[in-house]
Amino acid sequence: MSWFSWLFIVWSRSSQSLLLVWLVGRELGIRNGLLCDQMLTCSRWGTPSSQGLFQDGDVIIGGLFPLHYQPPAIDHDFTQLPLLQKLFKQNSLIYILSFYLPPLSLEYVPLQYIYAMVFALEEINHSTMLLPGIKLGYHIFDSCGRPPWALQSALSLVGGDNTSCGQSVPMIIGGASSITSQILSTVLGPLSIPFISYLSTCPCLSDRLQYPNFFRTIPSDIYQARAVAQLVIRFNWTWVGAVVANNNYGYMAVKEEIQEAGVCLAFVETLQRENIISDARRAALTIQASTARVILIFTWYTDVRELFLQLAKLNVTDRQFLASEAWSTSGDLVQNSITSKVAKGVLGVATRSSAIPGFESYLRHLHPIHHPDDEFLREFWEVEFGCSHRTSHKSNILTSNPPVMSDHKSLKKVQNLFTDASQLRVTYNVYLAVYAAAHALHGLLCPIKDSSENNISTCSSPKQIKATELLQHLQEVNFTTPQNETFYFQGADIPAKYDLVNWQKTPDGTLKIALIGHVDGFALHLNESAIQWITGSSRVPISVCSEICPPGTRKVSRKGEPLCCFDCIPCAAGEISNKTGSLDCERCPLELWSNAKRTACIPRQLDFLAFNETLGITLTTAAVTGVTVTTVVFVVFLHYRHTPVVRANNSELSFLLLVSIKLCFLCSLVFIGRPSVWSCQFQQAAFGISFVLCVSCLKVKTIVVLAAFRSARPGAEALIRWFGPGQQRGSVCLLTCIQIIICTIWLSLIPPVPRQDLGFQGSKVTLECAMVSVVGFCLILGYIGLLACTSLILAFFARKLPDNFNEAKLITFSMLIFCAVWVAFVPAYLSSPGKYTVAVEVFAILASSYGLLFCIFAPKCFIILLRPERNTKKYMMAR
Missing domain, CATH: 1.20.1070.10 (Rhodopsin 7-helix transmembrane proteins)
Known part of the structure; x- marks a missing residue:
């Protein structure tokens, strides 16, 4: 049920319901006619009302991307009066309680993912070496970041619904979360439909017995978790807090790698998308009260945005954050003024970056006039430039009169997250997924036949593609990308490569993402001198429950507290500890004794009853x-x-x-x-x-x-x-x-x-x-x-x-x-x-x-x- 239908039912008992509905539509800015379509697109379980983005071809490849994001609803905790919306003013003021659901917002970064897929398919279609004579098409749906809607769209693609000829897709590229990929892979598994994810990182998805049709172009979280654990150990942070998504994402790093490395967790807070405001407020209060100065965050960037908002309200600005790849390079967060106040100096693991030649030019030449059937591009254009298509919206209830779309508008000089191609990370993963799909199809449809002069590929008809054969060829994919990188799958995974990034403050007060190292498998390569910490200096922050015990002392655990919380007890006379963090003190040999600081054994002084004492x-x-x-x-x-x-x-x-x-x-x-x-x-x-x-x-x-x-x-x-x-x-x-x-x-x-009495335990x-x-x-x-x-x-x-x-x-x-x-x-x-x-x-x-x-x-x-x-x-x- 859409928010509009829900609102209509709520107010249907009143004689003023039709008037209020009309006023809501007028006042809430539905001038571009998008809100109704967005809600209808992502709020029904049943038949999708949007055709998505479609391009016909000999083989249709499916795509699922979380184009829209629904901001958290108002959290009614009944501690204050409800928010009142001003609707209309003529002779008096008319108000309505704001119990409606917030509108979906268009996300620019996933939109870039969509056109990375389109761009890669166009490159392949123009190639004479890859799938010659075969045109690849696409059918892309908006999953809205919700597993039910992603599953609905996937079933529509596999069943051939809403396409021009009812053609089903043999392969799907998508899955912006691990839980979504688990659901889709489980449902599509019996059909042997290959599924390539560009953003699902849960190690559980590497299980070929449970998910035999799943592939991904992003490394498993196990490598990211190990990298984060190595960073924590490298900087001697033994007392850290953790904020993770309420799913499998992040639990690998928190529960296994971090704790197994001997690091204690001051707290573990979970964030759930449905209750993000209350969860973020609770996590922010926990961070404020905790003595941990380093906070590890493993969750989606939209959840991090809400967490930073709550931290800013509490004026918590002295925490060092460790970022997972899901938000470490989020331009939306870096460009946010609240983020620059709360989270400067972030140290994070990021999906490796690579350039896609010609992609930025492709993005800047996009225009709805040239793509009249592209609803995604039209919506972006309307949001970016505040104008509308020449035709009116289909809604027969809500109407608006925005400015008509102009041919003079262009993206050539527009600077936003959609047009920014300086660091293509997840976008590049989408690009690789398309090429992996194309090479698998090439191996299936275009066997190489020997010739006296050269190897000529001839492609068979793609009408009858067996999913099991395509799945087998996808597992054997091994090719060189246009960027001269070797690509292959190791089961469901690819070789792990990450960038290490640092959020650094620029002279004008904004934040920039600086590359400070990289991760290759389990090997960590880091330039420590290039890091800018939360303090703005090069001094490493300290985050420990107890200061490390200096030489001359030993650790004694505090009863009922984690192992990282301890007291330092001086070594007894005649015992030493010559290194920091010693668990026990060593006894000196009989002819030696501990010095005053209990750090070394020194020769015992001769003692006798002298005349001068x-x-x-x-x-x-x-x-x-x-x-x-x-x-x-x-x-x-x-x-x-x-x-x-x-x-x-x-x-x-x-x-x-x-x-x-x-x-x-x-x-x-x-x-x-x-x-x-x-x-x-x-x-x-x-x-x-x-x-x-x-x-x-x-x-x-x-x-x-x-x-x-x-x-x-x-x-x-x-x-x-x-x-x-x-x-x-x-x-x-x-x-x-x-x-x-x-x-x-x-x-x-x-x-x-005369004899030395070594039996007496003392310094003499x-x-x-x-x-x-x-x-x-x-x-x-x-x-x-x-x-x-x-x-x-x-x-x-x-x-x-x-x-x-x-x-x-x-x-x-x-x-x-x-x-x-x-x-x-x-x-x-x-x-x-x-x-x-x-x-x-x-x-x-x-x-x-x-x-x-x-x-x-x-x-x-x-x-x-x-x-x-x-x-x-x-x-x-x-x-």
């Missing part, structure tokens, strides 16, 4: 202070050596004890500094011997205290005589010699050696004195511990002996501190890493030395220096 300085200061204090105490005792406090409990042992404590402080210094063979051996020996000497003195002093008090008992006088000064010195020497023997045997057999390698055998070290510590425990027990028993100054109490406290320090030393030593093991041992030496010094000698110095009245024999002996 904070810890070394602190411990050295503590040791030197201890030596100084011990020396001061020694001088004080030496000066007051005749006083009772000094002489009590054997002053000789007191001086020896001070010397041993001083040695303990000094031996701690041996542990600080770079370990060497001699320092490793000397430090343990000095430590063991110094502390044994110290503890031996304390033990002997404790025994002396006990012996002194025991001697006061009857019969015990001999005890103090037996353990006199000589025996005390001998005991100290004996106990110390045992430690000396242990150290000598240990250091002679398995001494400590600890240089330490390794205990090759811990038995010797344990014996040294064990012997010191045995003496200390014995001294503690003896001092503990003597702590309550009656005396104002009982040194046993001081020894008890000192031994408690000594034992506590070294008991705590063992776990601390075993758990400390690296150089801190040495620091723990030095600290234990200093702590125990200070404990002995202060616990034993601080009270005595207090009496000597601050309480001299107590430094008397009477006071010392008082109970």
Whole structure:
């Protein structure tokens, strides 16, 4: 049902229906009488009312082209008042709600396709080498871009309807969409009618089992999809959006090639011709909200035009578009002012371009006066020049009075999409399809017969052409085009060749299409320096969900998000990643460590307890202070050596004890500094011997205290005589010699050696004195511990002996501190890493030395220096 019939029914209930219909026809510009014919041509399912473009011949070739395009109807979302159309003004205004369907618009580019077919057929008819003696005719219908109307026209062509003699066509050239070609090939398949498409790119059509009669002169989408995927990967775009037609076109690129290449899709929006306004608005809102800066669009150029209109309304002008061949070279879009605002810098794949000699001159010499039966040319002329044919339109309802067509009008100086032959892409595909059809007919009708002079082709009668034989010859077509290109079919396809184009802004603000590379099969050849991006500069846009992880980090996927959305986590200490986008970090060898940026393994620095670091300085200061204090105490005792406090409990042992404590402080210094063979051996020996000497003195002093008090008992006088000064010195020497023997045997057999500790995971390698055998070290510590425990027990028993100054109490406290320090030393030593093991041992030496010094000698110095009245024999002996 046409829009006119629908409108008549809607308003038939009103008494003003006839008046309104007449007013609509007058006011809506039907002055050229075309609208009714257009709607009747493309709105009925049944019998076509237009004869199309016809030229008789010995063989008629059919053609289907989407000459008319129906703009999207007004999308009534009931958010605003309906659009009112002003119809007539006399005494008052009369309005009508605009619920009519929009008129069909004539598309100039498909019109060029039609005359490319006519031009090619005329070339062939004038050729003496191709189909000599046979005239090719044509019957061309307007499919209006709708599969039902294309199918209706195809059936009319195959059935021989509406031709002068009822002659059916043996072959059809057409199919402006893959879905149309699928339908036509399926319907015509049982009849074996060959069908050559110039614009159907779906890879599904390469299936010879399902579509055995289908051929095309445009490459399959699989090559275009691979080229687009290569472009996306080449420019490191991992986060792209996609807008595709709601059919098979584009799904190959989006679902297979793009995603299989590791690129994530931020969104996939579909556009459907019937709901193009609402779909385009939804897609535009999605593009505006998305973080993707690169948008891939696979759909027909009329849909792209509506999408750009919606984007312009939202002022979205910072997106980089990737174009499919269906719109990458659309002059209608390039010349549109809205497009220049939204889509400058478009990068696209385009059907290869080739020149057709003489075609532009042919177009510019077309005139309806010379082709009175050409309805397509007449309609174009009326739209372009606003004039009409001399005869009135057939419509008995709508009439108009446009200017009469003039003979002086010409296309010689007209510049539009119809006359533009600078880049013939799809037009050239139509041209190739005609020649492929002609060569197939030539192979069928004109076999070559040998002659003595040359090969002469004689053509048989074309009246009885078997479709199966013609289909077989079409599959075997192999010829050289007038442009000296070899043409042949690989199944249903031709070898893939594309151009890579870029929309660049000219100085006057318009857009031009620049060639920046080409695609040959799956090989991509691109001149990156020639590209002008959306920013107007040569800097490649960035479109990623997450910035690529720099060296020194690794990728960690975000839960619930695509793989392209991730976080960058720094590599752990001792691990590196020396390239961008690393999934894992590599661990460095033991002798190496990661640098600060975690990008390379570098040799680990030697680390030891040095004198010039904070810890070394602190411990050295503590040791030197201890030596100084011990020396001061020694001088004080030496000066007051005749006083009772000094002489009590054997002053000789007191001086020896001070010397041993001083040695303990000094031996701690041996542990600080770079370990060497001699320092490793000397430090343990000095430590063991110094502390044994110290503890031996304390033990002997404790025994002396006990012996002194025991001697006061009857019969015990001999005890103090037996353990006199000589025996005390001998005991100290004996106990110390045992430690000396242990150290000598240990250091002679398995001494400590300097070694790098690689077990500690860090940027530094600890240089330490390794205990090759811990038995010797344990014996040294064990012997010191045995003496200390014995001294503690003896001092503990003597702590309550009656005396104002009982040194046993001081020894008890000192031994408690000594034992506590070294008991705590063992776990601390075993758990400390690296150089801190040495620091723990030095600290234990200093702590125990200070404990002995202060616990034993601080009270005595207090009496000597601050309480001299107590430094008397009477006071010392008082109970």
